[in-house]
Amino acid sequence: MPQLPSLTETELTRRKFLSNLGKGIGLAALSVASVSSLLEQLNAATKSVEHLSPEETAMDEDFWFEIQQAFSVTRGITNLNNGGVSPSPKIVTEALIRYIWEQEDCTAYTMWQIMEPQCETIRTGLADVFGVDREEIAITRNASESLEILLMGMDLKSGDEILTTTQDYPRMLTTLRQRELRENISLKLIKVPIAPKNIDDIAQKFIDGITSRTKVILMSHVINITGQILPVKKVCDYAKSKGIEVIVDGAHSFAHFDFKQKDLNCDYYGTSLHKWMYAPKGTGLLYVKKEKIEKIWSLMATEKTQAKDIRKYEEIGTHSAAPKLAIGEAILFHNGIGAKRKEERLRYLSRYWMNKLKGLPNVRFHTSFDANQSCGVANVEIVGVDIAALYGYLMGTHKIYTTTINHDEFKGMRITPNVYTTLKELDRFCDVMENVAKKGLPK
Numbered sequence: 402m403p404q405l406p407s408l409t410e411t412e413l414t415r416r417k418f419l420s421n422l423g424k425g426i427g428l429a430a431l432s433v434a435s436v437s438s439l440l441e442q443l444n445a446a447t448k449s450v451e452h453l454s455p456e457e458t459a460m461d462e463d464f465w466f467e468i469q470q471a472f473s474v475t476r477g478i479t480n481l482n483n484g485g486v487s488p489s490p491k492i493v494t495e496a497l498i499r500y501i502w503e504q505e506d507c508t509a510y511t512m513w514q515i516m517e518p519q520c521e522t523i524r525t526g527l528a529d530v531f532g533v534d535r536e537e538i539a540i541t542r543n544a545s546e547s548l549e550i551l552l553m554g555m556d557l558k559s560g561d562e563i564l565t566t567t568q569d570y571p572r573m574l575t576t577l578r579q580r581e582l583r584e585n586i587s588l589k590l591i592k593v594p595i596a597p598k599n600i601d602d603i604a605q606k607f608i609d610g611i612t613s614r615t616k617v618i619l620m621s622h623v624i625n626i627t628g629q630i631l632p633v634k635k636v637c638d639y640a641k642s643k644g645i646e647v648i649v650d651g652a653h654s655f656a657h658f659d660f661k662q663k664d665l666n667c668d669y670y671g672t673s674l675h676k677w678m679y680a681p682k683g684t685g686l687l688y689v690k691k692e693k694i695e696k697i698w699s700l701m702a703t704e705k706t707q708a709k710d711i712r713k714y715e716e717i718g719t720h721s722a723a724p725k726l727a728i729g730e731a732i733l734f735h736n737g738i739g740a741k742r743k744e745e746r747l748r749y750l751s752r753y754w755m756n757k758l759k760g761l762p763n764v765r766f767h768t769s770f771d772a773n774q775s776c777g778v779a780n781v782e783i784v785g786v787d788i789a790a791l792y793g794y795l796m797g798t799h800k801i802y803t804t805t806i807n808h809d810e811f812k813g814m815r816i817t818p819n820v821y822t823t824l825k826e827l828d829r830f831c832d833v834m835e836n837v838a839k840k841g842l843p844k
């Protein structure tokens with residue numbers, strides 16, 4: 402049998418390579434050629450805004466021009482539905498393809514013995530972004546998987562209550578309804594005020610909703626249909642004092658705006674990485690506080706010896722290592738821009754189009770303009786105009802892609818620009834919306 406390099410050696414060499422390369426930018430697993438061109442581009446761009454605050458950088462179109470070029474998106478469509486799933490920067494897609502090719506060579510060896518161990522570096526990179534220990538991070542396939550692990554993995558008994566909102570993500574509600582049917586636990590839904598005057602009003606709604614039977618709270622950090630940011634820390638602080646577990650759905654918050662786990666004081670958090678982190682499709686993250694890992698069952702059965710190991714949540718059978726490794730390039734890109742700069746740009750873009758439309762008498766927002774309450778995601782309605790028809794007109798006639806939100810409590814269009822979106826594209830969207838608001842849809 403040929404002599405194979407030892408895994409430890411491979412891992413050590415890789416880490417040395419990465420730490421030399423990634424200092425100040427992040428952790429990644431990249432070829433030198435791709436790294437150097439990205440670093441050159443990003444370094445030059447970030448150097449040019451070093452003297453500016455993130456808020457000032459948000460308005461520096463020269464800087465964002467460089468970021469726009471990092472994506473290969475068509476300009477034939479104005480994509481204002483980045484909240485569903487996001488395009489990745491070129492460097493992520495290139496890396497993904499390279500890793501796919503790599504694992505097609507002696508797959509069982511390359512994928513399991515060379516590439517999988519490198520995912521530990523990715524775990525470290527993600528832990529760094531969230532500000533936690535890497536032994537508390539599992540790499541999953543999406544927010545659904547992360548959250549189902551939590552929602553299905555907690556022991557509950559008949560009569561226990563789970564508290565959440567009418568605006569939480571449908572799949573997460575379905576998961577809880579299934580537990581209702583199987584185990585006779587009960588689901589209590591509260592209504593979140595739409596664009597409340599004060600974010601603390603929402604915390605109070607949760608606190609008022611708690612009963613003596615409440616064992617778990619599921620709350621979105623950002624409500625996906627409105628972009629409303631929820632006061633997670635306030636609810637977690639209160640719930641902890643009452644011995645209630647809080648599961649945070651971070652699908653729309655992670656890498657969207659700048660925060661760490663300690664800012665939430667949460668013990669459980671699940672997110673996708675193919676939204677605001679721009680990682681390959683089919684990547685997600687699960688955070689479980691170290692001392693809680695033992696009590697949360699894995700979704701697929703694991704050995705008793707793995708009970709305290711976060712990796713038990715990754716026991717899903719054979720799957721590709723390529724998307725997981727390419728998360729490294731997404732982290733590199735995220736850290737290269739800087740989380741705070743990205744947050745301020747995303748907020749600047751949403752306020753840019755919202756401010757242009759807000760003066761129109763029949764335009765109604767289902768999202769607060771308050772910086773603490775929303776960032777890049779917002780929901781708008783033109784009163785009297787059917788949202789499905791508006792969606793069709795925007796895409797059919799103007800190639801502006803949005804998404805409709807048809808909820809019991811309100812209806813509107815969810816608009817999510819991204820760091821590659823140009824102001825000209827938003828101007829065009831606003832012109833069309835203004836025309837429709839004034840004249841209605843063409844017959």
Ligand SMILES: Cc1ncc(COP(=O)(O)O)c(C=O)c1O
Pocket residue numbers: 484485543544545546569570621623624625650652653673
């Ligand atoms: C709030 C929220 N939770 C969970 C999910 C599920 O994410 P995924 O489909 O990536 O698993 C989404 C997706 O849009 C979401 O918006």
